[in-house]
Amino acid sequence: MTLSVKSEDSGVNMQLLKDRILKDGQVIGTGVVKVDSFLNHQIDVALIWEIGREFARRFHGLPVNKILTIEASGIAVACATAMHMGNLPVVFAKKAAPSTMIDGYFAAECTSFTKRTVSTVTVSQKYLTEADNLLIIDDFLAHGEAALALANLAKQAGATVSGIGAVIEKAFQGGSDKLRQEGYRVESLAVITSIQDDHITFR
């Protein structure tokens, strides 16, 4: 659980992830790559641990006190990152307000292009305040809708967002451009520039 930062680690870690996407990712059509064998259905915890280490390295030195993510696939990556950043608390936004969430909560709309649905994501007002300086972590960054919804929740709480980290970015869907235009610092560990004819191209 000790974080050792070596600058040369970065390339190695990202290569590990890209190799894994090429080896086990399943291309569907021209816009989707399914990585549910190691990231969002079955989880390779050793890989997730290295991903957490890499996020901690990239966001090192920022005054972050909390990690914000969204259920379900973001949780493992957010927890690994939190452990590498000195055991920060992780808050995961919920995709619906559960019946036991009796106190007030912040809510934001989130469009899923993959599932063609609009859902409401919520966080209890107890766990996001204006004293919070957040790092937003998620598995995928595509159109940026989930990250924008999380940033919206942070804004409602008056919290600061110091950075947004995604494991896999599909750059051709414009999410990171949108987030950077709004002033957010975005770090993606594997940036895919195109998915076509069963072929994945990284930046």
Place this chain on the structure above:
Amino acid sequence: MTLSVKSEDSGVNMQLLKDRILKDGQVIGTGVVKVDSFLNHQIDVALIWEIGREFARRFHGLPVNKILTIEASGIAVACATAMHMGNLPVVFAKKAAPSTMIDGYFAAECTSFTKRTVSTVTVSQKYLTEADNLLIIDDFLAHGEAALALANLAKQAGATVSGIGAVIEKAFQGGSDKLRQEGYRVESLAVITSIQDDHITFR
């Protein structure tokens, strides 16, 4: 990430968890204790890490090759347990079949007494097979419906279930009795025997 097993750790770890439930758990009515400040909305990763260590200690020596859990609150605990058991893969069952789950999947019904709903939980057939020897891990064990649904998925796959672990058991709701009657080994880290008048009693 090295697992050091000390028999005297057990009591300490469980006391840590029980103290936390008493300190931060919020009693609602006579059957519900909300622990969303450290377990299932905001996550204390240092505590989750110790919980994972304790599950690894309790299930040490079993021929487990995979951890099965259910989104969303089970994921962090399952990952910590998996890391303490030599980086086993974690598979989390989904509460709905996503549109990108194009291959076959196993499905089981699951009643939530808290939310008063019946949902379908699914796992891709790629990630559960008859070669698998599973440890089922979840945050809560109440009426046992989630654990039974996961065991049902395992049964459909022809997989073996070597054990079922829950962070918090509400013994008065009968889930562990039901699971043990069906022949499963159950380990719960904090067993609550009653919740009444804002008072939590542990076994």
